[in-house]
Amino acid sequence: MTIVDGGAAGGRTKPESTGRASGGAAVPRPWIRRNDYTALEIPRLGEWEPHLSVSVIVPAHGHQDKLDLVLAALAEQSYPSRLMETVVVDDGSEPPLRLPEARPENTRLIASDEGGWGSAHAVTCGAAAGDGDVVLRLDADMLVYREHVESQLRWHHAADYLAVLGHKLFVPFTPGEPDPESVRAAVAEGRAAELFDAGSAEKHWIERTIDRTEALAAADHRAHTVFIGASGSLHRDLFDEAGGLAGEMVLGGDSEFAYRLAQAGAVFVPDLDSSSWHLGRTQMQTRREAGARYRRPFVATRVPDFRDWRNQGPRQWAVPYVDVVVDVGAASLEDAETTLAPLLAGTVPDIRVRVVGTWSALSEERRSPLDEDLLDLRLIREAFRGDSRVSFAEEEPERDIAVPFRLHLPAGCAPTRRAVERITEVADQHRVGLVRLTDPSVDAFGPRPVRLERTAAFMRARRLGADQGGPEELDAAVDRLYGLHWIGGAGIVGDEDEEPPRDWGTRLRAAERKADAQRARADRLERRLRWLGRGLPRRLVERLTR
Template structure:
């Protein structure tokens, strides 16, 4: 059915509550494996009946001229105005921003208020003020084509855990060219592509990732990297589950938010059937070095698989790479040390260790020190209480959604110093949601099994209704289960972890020897070729 917009002012149907309208509650939850969304049958533009409402949130600071064009384009969208509201958030502009004559129905202008400043804070304020089932963030310099909102909204009617990215092209901008009325007319007539010269347009770097991964369908766990700024949408419930943007990040907040969205088990979809014009270049395009220098410390502290984090040497970070759970209830001090010492001094130091045991039973009353019943538990606590990464808990804590992995390891097994690094690398190589280990002396099943769980995979399985009993099977279906042996994970270290310098020097010496040998062979070949009889040389040439 073709989209019909009655155009009645004030005729918007408000949902029963944020993210809880009947349409939102009825959104299906199909099982999507990893990031392959091709099983979803998206309807053609203009040939379907929408039901979900959307809040278009526009954080803005200054540049009234650009905002006027953005709102003029939004006023001509194909998505029904009764299901669409626009919330412009003025983030401390001087002079204050205003709503122009040409703007969408159901448009409000609010201020970001106290408690913070910057784009991330402004988006949070706009989402809180909105009422739509879906949140579509649009920057205040994005002139959207007629079907831009509709095209993204099609996906959200098919599943409620999608993060949809809108397409854009960067073009030079001259104030007053074009004017808002011309923009509204062109967008209304489906001629937005004619407003600027495509030859002057510049693509965004994320398109290289999208193209190289078949539209993200074959992307790995870092598919979230493309869900940054400008234009993107997700269900309000998913926005809330991820925790909204980190308001304290005045730059780089969208990258960090995208990571947390991925941790909820979201699927990332690039919507390429329509586009938008980005009016002018971004700060990262005009001041890339300074922008990168500023963002890296903030993002690296919060995103464990941030590409530059491992290059900065062993250290602890605000968000660890893995949580390790070890049940030491019945373990001896020696067993606990055998397991924990290599982990805490290993090649992946940004971990947390949760030692599970009946710690509350360790009283301070008079006792025979060498004969008390919980002697080993007391010794374990004293041995590891000085390490800030170690926590003593009565039971395994709730999963921290920000931490990408949880490793369950039985007390008494001997991990190598590179165990965490290697087992997580296996998980990423095979895009597995669960990695299990089979090795002599280690249980393959049950509470004493060694297993690595990917947070995003288990989050998606629970979202789709998997109970505790069927959780592993659901993760296997959604992401995959991968079995490994103990080589490189358990047992004696193959080589000292501190021996990297010697190994590097040896590799460099071997490479230099190979280069020298190649040079000698090349010189000998030239000498031989000069000394060959002419007839033999001709025969060899033939």
């Protein structure tokens, strides 16, 4: 890492603490159901005492005039300067960038590492150079209000697995208007909102998503789609666990990283209490069609959630939609074919099948071909080794955090060709973390039932320590965090054309749908009440809730 320039006194000044939790203070880990963060108690701006340090990472390429305004605004933040450092990453600018006089107290300018370029690569380089407990990415064309950093950091003191999105408005930019000293003075006096005309500013498309999902509290599994670019923050541990931004993603890296954050169990929060000015329009606003055309192949192969981008017929992608685990330890060839053949010919082609068995016990020495003890295991391997989607493992593999779902199937059960499509649709429709089958016929194939697991739900449960008590406790935690949904086997296993019974079964499912709708309505009302009750005395809110 090349250090180009130092802090205000010409050298490097670190934040108060270099630990993951400054002063050893623990960050709470409340249990948040799905993306409903509204139960968190967030202090009012200016009425709390922070302890977490933050690294503000500013990736920059050219446009020294904009960078000067960005740093001038950061110099007057309400967040304590002893807990805040700013790392500007020069991503190959010609001429090289410089640090202006008006800048935060703890500021460094570094050159982006060799071997990559682009904002994603620069952000990852800056995060590696920083020391803060929290990483806050801020683009080099973002003029922030005085409370911008403080407003986001409040959330990170309440929970350590949040991804907080900063608010912004797009305004035309004319170099020199305003100048850095005017910006610094306006921010210091709390007048940043007066620097531009808000009435003529342009809103970002993500605000429509935020508005229709009760500020993301009622968002589904695709809440991550709004966590893109400009301004956002998260705990460093979560940043590292998700793997940082992918340097090879020159464009679209923020979308792909946000997806991996969701897979790691993150909760996405739009912070609306402080704002910022985006100086000029983005590339996706000025060249939308060309930008989308470039991003599509890079994002589609890495983000299975974008199903409409994978509608070009059967093919494989870098990241599959579903990992399927089939244990064939004691299964016959016929049992394995009954289960695996429909899967591989199914309507969801982007799957990866892990076949579990004692493959190392197969010997290549001279043997009786028709009478060896592990004959069926050998035949299974030979029958399916030619399909690149199939791999063979001695035991159940570790969960791949990049894959949205894991489906367990016992060898011998007969999934329909639409089984994967239908069971994942159920999981998304009911927004649950675990789907299980009530079909008693499946029990005949061994103790491991048919079950679909949502990776994000299980990763969040493990982050909260729920995997210490065994599988049943983990399932119970997932039920609490995301929900568990039981379904019958019709359309999943058995006859492809089987219709569900039209007597009591139909009435039962209708009642279940009605109950789900009532629960969803109750959840919405409770969230709305909590939202409206923010700032009211706690006793009054509790009485209203009851």
